[in-house]
Amino acid sequence: METTPGPIRPATADDAAAIAAIYAHYVEHSVATFDLTAPEPGWWTAKLTDLAAAGWPFLVAEDSDGLAGFGYVAPWRGKPAYRQTVEDTIYLAPGRTGRGAGRALLSAVLDRARAAGARQVIAVVADGGDPSSVRLHAALGFVEVGRLRAVGFKHGRWLDTLLLQADLT
Structure with missing residues (x-):
């Protein structure tokens, strides 16, 4: 089913179940x-x-079918000297990729992170063969700065x- 793009807004407690369901899909599959x-x-x-x-910021994107995704930034590390460096997280509901929602959502998260005082944003992307997250981040100015080899074991690999x-800045 084709969806109609909708608003991006701050997440609320009422969104928690939908956010959990979106994330659970990625944990499991x-x-x-x-x-x-x-x-x-x-x-x-x-x-x-x-x-x-x-x-x-912790934002959600909506479309005509409901919650299309969520994104936020959180502190990169807990030590005080890192206080202006954050890590971004973004997930789209299954079937909602490739329609521009991810780019709009991540752009909004980055704009609000900048307004909140962030200077650097780190994305930690699993290299599991799907280039979509790297492409999304690259489209918004992210560059690869490193690779951590064989640091996670999931689904037998x-x-x-x-x-x-x-x-x-």
Whole structure:
């Protein structure tokens, strides 16, 4: 079914179940995340509350079929000198890729991260054979800055992660 693009807005606790369902798909069926067990909606509610309290964006994209995806930034590391460096996360609901929602969502997340004081954004992308996340990030100015070899084991195979970085200054 074709969907109609909709708004991008801050996530709320009411979105937690849909966010959990989207993420659970990737936990169970892909190597896009190295999680082996999907967090429950309550975990996501706490995550969005914590990020909002810290001033970081957690956004959702909607379309005519409901929640099309979510994205946010979180601190890259806990040490104070890293306070202006964040890591982005973005996931689209199954069947919602390739329609521009990912680019619109990640663009909005990056704009709000910049406004919140982020200077550098890191993306940690599993190199599992699907280039879509790397292409999306590259389209928004991310460049590859490193590779961590065989750091994750999921679905019976060892996986690399690519480190991508964007300068928001």
